[in-house]
Amino acid sequence: MFYREAGQYKTSYAADQALLPLAQDRYGIAIVLFTAFVLIPFFGTSFFLVSIMIPFLIYSLAAVGLNILTGYAGQLSLGTGAFMGVGAYACYKLTTYFPDVNIIVHILLSGVFSALVGVVFGLPSLRIKGLYLAITTLAAQFFLEWCFLRIRWLYNYNDSGAIEVPNRDWFGITVTGAEASPVARYFLILTVVAVMTLIAANVLRGRIGRGWMMIRDMDIAAELMGIRPLRAKLSAFAFSSYYCGVAGALMVFCWLGSAEVESFDINHSFLILFMVIIGGMGSLTGCFLGAAFIHVLPVVMRAVPSMLGWDILASTVEHITQIVIGLLIIFFLIVEPHGFARLWQVAKEKLRTWPFPYAT
Amino acid sequence: MTVTPDVDNKAVLLSLENVTLSFGGVKAISDISFNILEGEIRAIIGPNGAGKTSMLNVINGFYHPQKGTITWRGKRRRRMKPYRAAASGIARTFQNVALFKGMTTLDNIMAGRSLKMKRGLFWQMLHVGPAREEEIANRRHVEEIIDFLEIAHIRKQPVGRLPYGLQKRVELGRAMAMQPELLLLDEPMAGMNLEEKEDMSRFILDLNSEFGTTIALIEHDMGVVMDLADRVVVLDYGQKIADGTPAEVQSSQEVIDAYLGVGH
Numbered sequence: 001m002f003y004r005e006a007g008q009y010k011t012s013y014a015a016d017q018a019l020l021p022l023a024q025d026r027y028g029i030a031i032v033l034f035t036a037f038v039l040i041p042f043f044g045t046s047f048f049l050v051s052i053m054i055p056f057l058i059y060s061l062a063a064v065g066l067n068i069l070t071g072y073a074g075q076l077s078l079g080t081g082a083f084m085g086v087g088a089y090a091c092y093k094l095t096t097y098f099p100d101v102n103i104i105v106h107i108l109l110s111g112v113f114s115a116l117v118g119v120v121f122g123l124p125s126l127r128i129k130g131l132y133l134a135i136t137t138l139a140a141q142f143f144l145e146w147c148f149l150r151i152r153w154l155y156n157y158n159d160s161g162a163i164e165v166p167n168r169d170w171f172g173i174t175v176t177g178a179e180a181s182p183v184a185r186y187f188l189i190l191t192v193v194a195v196m197t198l199i200a201a202n203v204l205r206g207r208i209g210r211g212w213m214m215i216r217d218m219d220i221a222a223e224l225m226g227i228r229p230l231r232a233k234l235s236a237f238a239f240s241s242y243y244c245g246v247a248g249a250l251m252v253f254c255w256l257g258s259a260e261v262e263s264f265d266i267n268h269s270f271l272i273l274f275m276v277i278i279g280g281m282g283s284l285t286g287c288f289l290g291a292a293f294i295h296v297l298p299v300v301m302r303a304v305p306s307m308l309g310w311d312i313l314a315s316t317v318e319h320i321t322q323i324v325i326g327l328l329i330i331f332f333l334i335v336e337p338h339g340f341a342r343l344w345q346v347a348k349e350k351l352r353t354w355p356f357p358y359a360t
Numbered sequence: 361m362t363v364t365p366d367v368d369n370k371a372v373l374l375s376l377e378n379v380t381l382s383f384g385g386v387k388a389i390s391d392i393s394f395n396i397l398e399g400e401i402r403a404i405i406g407p408n409g410a411g412k413t414s415m416l417n418v419i420n421g422f423y424h425p426q427k428g429t430i431t432w433r434g435k436r437r438r439r440m441k442p443y444r445a446a447a448s449g450i451a452r453t454f455q456n457v458a459l460f461k462g463m464t465t466l467d468n469i470m471a472g473r474s475l476k477m478k479r480g481l482f483w484q485m486l487h488v489g490p491a492r493e494e495e496i497a498n499r500r501h502v503e504e505i506i507d508f509l510e511i512a513h514i515r516k517q518p519v520g521r522l523p524y525g526l527q528k529r530v531e532l533g534r535a536m537a538m539q540p541e542l543l544l545l546d547e548p549m550a551g552m553n554l555e556e557k558e559d560m561s562r563f564i565l566d567l568n569s570e571f572g573t574t575i576a577l578i579e580h581d582m583g584v585v586m587d588l589a590d591r592v593v594v595l596d597y598g599q600k601i602a603d604g605t606p607a608e609v610q611s612s613q614e615v616i617d618a619y620l621g622v623g624h
Contacts, residue, residue, distance in 0.1 A: 012496075013496045013499045013500065013503070014492070014496055017495065017496070017499065019487075199485045199486075202484065202485055202486060202487035203481070203484050203485055205487070206479075206484040206487060206491055206495060207474065207477040207479065207484060207491075207494075207495075208481065208484050209484075210463075210467060210470060210471055210474065211474060213460060213462060213463055213467075214460050214463075214471050214474070216460075216462065217459075217460035217461050217462050217463065218458050218459065218460055218461070220422075220442075220458065221454065221458040221459070221460070222460075222471075223441075223442045223443050223446075224420060224422075224442045224443070224445075224446055224451070224452060225446060225451075225471055225472055225474050225475070225534070225538065226443045226446035226447055226474050226475035226538070227443060227474055228443050282462060
């Protein structure tokens with residue numbers, strides 16, 4: 001139908017290897033970016049930005065991070081929440097010591113600390129695989145949670161044990177802290193997420209990403225092709241943790257405003273893992289779809305009864321939401337165990353061959 | 361036992377001397393010596409469990425023999441990791457297809473170019489300039505292999521969906537992409553029908569004569585072995601029982617005994 005490559009001739013390998021070789025995909029992305037950068041900040045209400053778009057983008061970024069490690073490099077991790085925490089606390093300490101440096105620099109730098117911690121806890125992956133590796137990353141989760149609680153230096157020895165985000169400016173506009181406007185925070189997050197997703201897509205389609213996927217699919221063959229397992233696995237841990245760390249810093253500085261150890265507990269690790277599984281392992285689009293499903297859908301469902309003027313108890317709405325979300329998760333995983341990204345893929349393949357049912 | 365013929369006009373690429381490999385009390389390979397000459401097709405045959413695959417695993421650094429020396433291109437090789445063996449020019453395929461299932465045919469063969477690609481993280485992140493040029497240069501090489509193996513129609517298909525015969529072909533392509541000096545093929549024709557075997561044989565012969573790649577292959581189909589191989593080494597219970605041209609090996613009493621059994 002309208003979605004097919006007929007008539008779009010590639011005359012060079014460069015054109016064939018483009019990120020979006022199909023014109024329809026390019027238009028699609030252009031529409032999405034236009035909506036995100038122009039329509040949403042212009043028409044979106046404060047509630048829409050703060051409760052839906054900002055957390056959605058932050059979770060998407062964390063899901064991209066975990067997907068690089070689990071979906072592309074095949075190393076299962078349950079320490080995502082803690083790695084996000086490392087980024088958040090690192091950013092807090094950085095801005096405490098260097099309050100004059102631009103906050104963007106701090107947010108991007110805080111990922112480096114998270115990457116270093118990720119590499120240390122990634123070391124067991126050289127010997128341990130699959131579920132057993134997940135257990136060792138669980139150790140990272142609990143150890144780091146302990147650090148966030150017990151090392152008082154991390155939260156500047158304040159009595160609450162929480163980190164409070166100061167107001168920080170960027171070109172005269174407050175982008176973090178209580179005084180920052182939702183639109184300013186939204187733009188900052190959107191820019192970081194868009195650029196980092198593009199970078200992830202570039203790395204994944206090049207030499208380094210291919211090495212990760214080789215290790216994931218057949219580690220013995222990968223080694224015989226000259227991939228060093230040590231280097232490939234640790235670089236995946238570093239890259240992934242960097243993304244999680246930046247997501248954690250953004251989460252505290254541009255969304256929550258303050259955070260303590262509970263903000264980075266094991267539930268967050270599971271939440272991000274669910275986003276990756278439901279969205280689709282090994283797909284960047286899947287990260288966004290998964291984050292939308294797990295985070296946005298409950299928020300929307302909770303808002304529906306009051307919008308329609310139905311008189312239902314808030315607790316009942318909460319329970320119904322949980323039941324429906326649970327049922328939907330089961331339904332989608334039965335229909336397509338490989339997640340939304342695969343459903344999307346199948347839909348596109350069907351469009352290409354329409355009106356004939358056979359696949360290529 | 362037949363003696364390895366001295367072929368003066370060909371240099372020795374790889375030689376193994378008195379190699380012994382054991383797992384606990386089980387001797388997989390005991391005291392085997394043979395060599396592979398540059399540019400030849402060398403077959404390793406023997407009944408099941410003779411130690412043929414272990415032999416390949418020793419050659420590409422996956423197993424480390426307890427005794428014996430391995431000399432690669434005139435240099436005695438120390439204990440080495442598989443990725444070092446790969447970097448020194450040894451490629452292989454597997455008995456059970458070991459492709460990267462989640463990747464397309466194109467990406468699988470591109471994976472074979474891993475060692476030829478060097479650009480660092482910075483350029484990879486931007487995917488412009490040197491990283492892009494490198495990617496395209498390697499793509500060109502990969503496309504030549506795709507042409508050679510006649511698999512252009514499945515270029516963009518995930519390999520997991522391909523029929524077995526094509527998977528074997530893609531795996532050969534992936535090994536070819538490494539531009540190896542020595543290519544180890546572990547039962548390249550196992551489970552294939554006659555036409556597929558003939559295709560694969562043609563690819564192996566063309567590969568050997570067009571690119572000058574030295575090939576060592578394990579195969580159970582004796583017709584294929586006798587037609588393809590320049591020299592054959594026969595293993596049985598981890599020991600070498602014959603070594604020589606196909607004709608010599610075929611007439612060896614020990615080989616006949618190993619395959620057909622001995623009367624008591």
